Amino acid sequence: MKPVRWLTALATAAAMLPAVAFADTPIKVVLNWKYQGPQAWFFVAQDKGYFKAEGLDVTIDQGEGSAASITKVAAGAYQAGFGDINAVIDLAAKRPADAPVAVYMLYNTPPFTIVVKKDSPIRTAKDLEGKTLGAPANDGALKLFPAFAKAAKVDPSKVSISNMAPNLREQMLMRGQVDGVFGYINTIAFSARLVGLDPEKDLRFINYGDNGLDLYSNAVVFSRAFVKENPKAVTGFLKALNRAINDSLANPEMAMDSVMKREPLLKRDIERDRLAATLKDEMNHPEIAKIGLGDIDTARLTRSIGVVVEANQLARTPTAAEVFDRSFLPARADRASKL
Incomplete structure (x- = not known):
């Protein structure tokens, strides 16, 4: 067969084959607690296809406590979680290689x-x-x-x-x-x-x-292994989540639709009020006017680490960089400055 005919035949055969689809990166997420209003943006990002648009296949499970979420990610049961950064500090002091890393701060006022x-x-x-x-x-x-x-x-x-x-x-x-x-x-x-x-x-x-305890609280965390192996997936996850947060701030009723879809037996008015109170009391630290929602003040986190280490008599003091990695955050202009 002449080269031109051979190439044509090969192209025709290739065109008849099914398209090869690249699989989305799977991420299992454990929440801080049972389904509630203040988790709305996780569900919005899933329902609106924001995770999917970033090439992610995200599964979201209920949690058993903000500290428990950290240990579940550390154990490898989940790639990501929503939990207490102070539990990250504690684990980073004891077992730094196993401790997850926080990448997006949500509860910036101590609850x-x-x-x-x-x-x-x-x-x-x-x-x-x-x-x-x-x-x-x-x-x-x-x-x-x-x-x-x-x-x-x-x-x-x-x-x-x-x-x-x-x-x-x-x-x-x-x-x-x-x-x-x-x-x-x-x-x-x-x-x-x-x-x-x-x-x-x-x-x-x-x-x-x-x-006197001006501590940070719940943040999005990822396992260190996943961060190392899938940095683009972490960036995409935060981009999708941040987009959903902005949507939820603009339209709380839409956000509540996603919450009620997960658990129809919830009382919608209670969960809507819980979301509003969380935004006002737990996510509205004055510092976000300067650094934006999602980021942390390094000096403040360093002080918090010192408080946790001293109070629990931990043998090692982790650095702020070990506990929180801001390199995956969306651009400052895309993150909320006031809630």
């Missing part, structure tokens, strides 16, 4: 709190001594109690800790089975509303941020 009944004699942090406090074992505020105790000059040896199932937290508090409970401010406030309580009338909040 950690201890909640007591409004009629309780506990009015200040010092009043917690001699009392029993309860929390789920993986609760972020519980994990940070040593730091809170040090900052608030509370003797932690004089405080008893009782572990409980997450769904029993508010009930056990109101029944007097514990004197106070650990948690995130809006998690407890809105869970209280779901069981018929009025947080403003029935509860008193002793917030970590009011006692």
Whole structure:
């Protein structure tokens, strides 16, 4: 066969073959908790095809606590998670090779709190001594109690800790089975509303941020192995998520549609209010006017690392660069400056 005819025949045969499709990069994500309003942007990015547009096949699972999400990513069960950066600090101090790395900061104002009944004699942090406090074992505020105790000059040896199932937290508090409970401010406030309580009338909040702990909280994290092997996928994930955040800020009702799609039994008005409160109270630190949502102030994170290391008597102090990597962030102009 002459060369021209041979090439023509080869091209014709190739055209008859099915197109080769390159598989999307799979990413399994574990959230901080059960499906709720403040997770809306993860679902929006999935529903609107933003992850898909970046060549990603993203699966999103419910979580069991902000600290637990970090350990699940570290164990290799998930490539990414939404969890407490203070748990990242703790793990980076103990097992730096295994610790995930945070890449997008969402909760930039400390949400950690201890909640007591409004009629309780506990009015200040010092009043917690001699009392029993309860929390789920993986609760972020519980994990940070040593730091809170040090900052608030509370003797932690004089405080008893009782572990409980997450769904029993508010009930056990109101029944007097514990004197106070650990948690995130809006998690407890809105869970209280779901069981018929009025947080403003029935509860008193002793917030970590009011006692000298200006800590970061929940961030998007990735395993170190995935970051090393798939840097473009991490960049694409954050681009898609950031786009969904902007959409959710512009149209909260659309965002709630994606939340309710995951869990139709949720009370839409409660979850919409929970989302608004999270934006206002946990994601609106003054620093974002300068650095934008998603980034961190390196000096502030370094101070936070020092607080966690000292309070937990960790043998090693990780650097801010070990804990947070801003190199995958979308451009500053694309990230929100005020929520």
